[in-house]
Amino acid sequence: MDRPELFTLDDVSLVIEGRRILDHVDEHLHDGVATAIAGPSGSGKSTLLRLLNRLAEPTSGRVLFRGTDVRDLDVLALRRRAVLVPQRATPLTEDVAAEVRVAAPQLTDAEVRSLLARVALDPDEVLGRTPSSLSGGELQRLCLARALAVGPEALLLDEPTSALDPRSADAVDEVIRSLVASGLAVVLVSHDVARADRVADDVRVLHEGRVTARGASGSLDLEHELMSPPTDGHVHDTDDPRAHGSKHLPHEHDDSVRTADLPEQP
Amino acid sequence: MTQIPSWTAVAVSVLLVLVAVAIASWQRLGISREIVVAAVRALVQLLAIGAVLAWLFAHAGIAGALAWIFAMTFVAANESRRRGHGIPRAYAAALVGIVVGTASTLGVLVLGGVISTEPQVLIPIGGMVVSGSMQAASLTLTSLRRSAVENRSAIEAALSLGLPAPQAFAREMRTAVRTALVPTVDSTRVVGLISLPGTMTGLIIAGVDPLQAIRYQIIVMYMLLAAWAVSALVTARAAQGSLFDDAQRLVPIAA
Numbered sequence: 001m002d003r004p005e006l007f008t009l010d011d012v013s014l015v016i017e018g019r020r021i022l023d024h025v026d027e028h029l030h031d032g033v034a035t036a037i038a039g040p041s042g043s044g045k046s047t048l049l050r051l052l053n054r055l056a057e058p059t060s061g062r063v064l065f066r067g068t069d070v071r072d073l074d075v076l077a078l079r080r081r082a083v084l085v086p087q088r089a090t091p092l093t094e095d096v097a098a099e100v101r102v103a104a105p106q107l108t109d110a111e112v113r114s115l116l117a118r119v120a121l122d123p124d125e126v127l128g129r130t131p132s133s134l135s136g137g138e139l140q141r142l143c144l145a146r147a148l149a150v151g152p153e154a155l156l157l158d159e160p161t162s163a164l165d166p167r168s169a170d171a172v173d174e175v176i177r178s179l180v181a182s183g184l185a186v187v188l189v190s191h192d193v194a195r196a197d198r199v200a201d202d203v204r205v206l207h208e209g210r211v212t213a214r215g216a217s218g219s220l221d222l223e224h225e226l227m228s229p230p231t232d233g234h235v236h237d238t239d240d241p242r243a244h245g246s247k248h249l250p251h252e253h254d255d256s257v258r259t260a261d262l263p264e265q266p
Numbered sequence: 267m268t269q270i271p272s273w274t275a276v277a278v279s280v281l282l283v284l285v286a287v288a289i290a291s292w293q294r295l296g297i298s299r300e301i302v303v304a305a306v307r308a309l310v311q312l313l314a315i316g317a318v319l320a321w322l323f324a325h326a327g328i329a330g331a332l333a334w335i336f337a338m339t340f341v342a343a344n345e346s347r348r349r350g351h352g353i354p355r356a357y358a359a360a361l362v363g364i365v366v367g368t369a370s371t372l373g374v375l376v377l378g379g380v381i382s383t384e385p386q387v388l389i390p391i392g393g394m395v396v397s398g399s400m401q402a403a404s405l406t407l408t409s410l411r412r413s414a415v416e417n418r419s420a421i422e423a424a425l426s427l428g429l430p431a432p433q434a435f436a437r438e439m440r441t442a443v444r445t446a447l448v449p450t451v452d453s454t455r456v457v458g459l460i461s462l463p464g465t466m467t468g469l470i471i472a473g474v475d476p477l478q479a480i481r482y483q484i485i486v487m488y489m490l491l492a493a494w495a496v497s498a499l500v501t502a503r504a505a506q507g508s509l510f511d512d513a514q515r516l517v518p519i520a521a
Contacts (some may be wrong), residue, residue, distance in 0.1 A: 053426060054513050075513045091435075103427035133400040143423075150427055177291035 005067065006154055006185050007052055007082075012061035014047060014209075020048050029202075033155075034176060034186040036217070038193045038199030044209040045189040046087065046100075048199040049156050052187065053084045060101035060139070061144075083147040084156040089139045089163070091131030099131045099142055104149035113144045119175050137168025141175055155179065157188040161195060173199045280305075323386045331342050331385040335372070335392035342400035346501075350407030352520040354508040360403040363501025366504045367399035368392065371493040377451050380485055391486075394465075400489045400495035402446045406501045408435070409442035414509055431510035439502050446498035454487050463487075 007029040016024040021044045029035045037045045050056035051063050053163065054075050063070045070078055080103075093099045100112045107115070113123040121142040131142055135240050140160060147155055160176065161169035176199055190196035197203055199219045205213040271279075283305045283452075290298040322334060343361035350356030372388075372395055375381045381391055414421070417438055424434035432439075455465055462470075465486045469479035509518055
């Protein structure tokens with residue numbers, strides 16, 4: 001099936017102090033799927049993510065959100081429609097419920113509980129605690145709940161699992177998959193290509209500011225792509241990124257992860 | 267009035283400089299020369315400011331006194347800007363904070379009839395207000411600069427939730443203003459216990475009854491509280507305006 005375009009990067013370059021962070025990037029990121037931007041550190045992938053919510057501005061080229069130049073959108077509205085969750089899970093309050101409400105103060109208690117459940121946090125267990133007392137994986141999921149609270153159309157995740165042990169990272173990936181399954185678009189950035197390939201539907205490999213490979217997950221020899229330096233005009237396009245179905249992680253129905261019987265977002 | 271020391275008395279006090287120089291050379295501290303230079307500089311600077319003040323008191327009138335205070339705010343802002351190094355337009359932020367802090371505090375004192383408008387009152391009182399406002403602006407800029415660098419990740423997390431800059435930066439703003447007010451609140455709390463402050467000391471030496479001298483000191487302490495608070499708040503607001511751009515982004519802070 002054809003998915004509408006969520007973000008379009010139109011010949012985007014970014015130069016900071018003479019260093020070319022992004023080099024003529026042309027990309028189409030689609031709605032309703034998880035797209036991973038994988039690459040080694042310094043490849044420009046976090047910067048690319050920051051262009052999408054205007055935390056960064058391209059030196060040349062355009063970024064479109066649903067066909068509209070992001071510069072023509074109200075920046076606060078854009079950031080509520082596409083919420084970026086930064087790499088370091090940083091609490092902004094001293095209380096779990098307050099953390100969920102930080103950008104959505106109108107939420108009822110029931111809505112807060114529902115959001116916590118949606119990211120596989122047990123409300124009875126975490127409510128009343130301080131965010132900093134949570135484990136790294138729990139805190140990362142709380143940051144996801146805080147982002148979901150504003151009712152976004154897309155989540156932009158910067159290395160959502162890089163600071164976590166494999167088990168906690170799997171739990172976060174499960175939540176990301178369940179969110180995508182519920183219709184949310186996700187763009188995530190990761191240096192862990194194998195993990196990115198497992199969680200995402202589409203994968204882009206970024207190398208020295210250029211997309212060197214793109215395709216449906218599982219279709220790319222990613223380790224190979226990652227190691228090969230970019231060459232002019234050479235992009236491995238192994239699959240039409242608009243054409244693929246939904247994705248299932250092998251352990252999606254694992255009972256230890258509480259995603260199956262959770263209420264929908266309020 | 268008690269007797270004010272004559273120039274002969276000042277000449278005698280030079281012996282005290284010689285005491286310091288003697289100790290320095292006897293103990294081979296290597297700073298004899300610096301002591302002499304410092305003592306001479308102090309003499310020249312105070313002679314100059316004494317002459318300027320004498321002229322101002324005689325000729326300036328209220329307009330001249332206010333102009334003098336206004337000029338001091340520029341010098342003070344130039345001093346504060348260094349604390350905000352890396353914050354765009356730190357000089358403007360400090361200047362507007364110091365000017366508003368000074369003008370509002372002096373305005374209340376003058377319009378409320380608390381102090382007289384003679385230059386020999388306005389200029390020293392104005393100097394204290396400008397100096398207090400400057401310290402508040404400096405501490406505010408120091409704190410804002412530090413938190414803009416250290417808390418960038420949290421600030422950007424808040425901006426990324428679609429919060430406008432004033433909300434995303436609210437914690438840092440509160441911290442900056444609170445930090446700036448701590449010294450003056452502390453010194454107000456312990457005034458008279460640890461040290462006898464300058465205004466009171468000066469009046470007592472000049473022969474004023476201590477119970478009258480403290481009235482002036484009380485007014486000075488209270489006016490400094492206001493000057494610090496207004497200057498810190500206005501400086502912080504102005505700096506916040508420069509720390510975020512039109513797209514609600516925290517600008518890069520130069521090292």
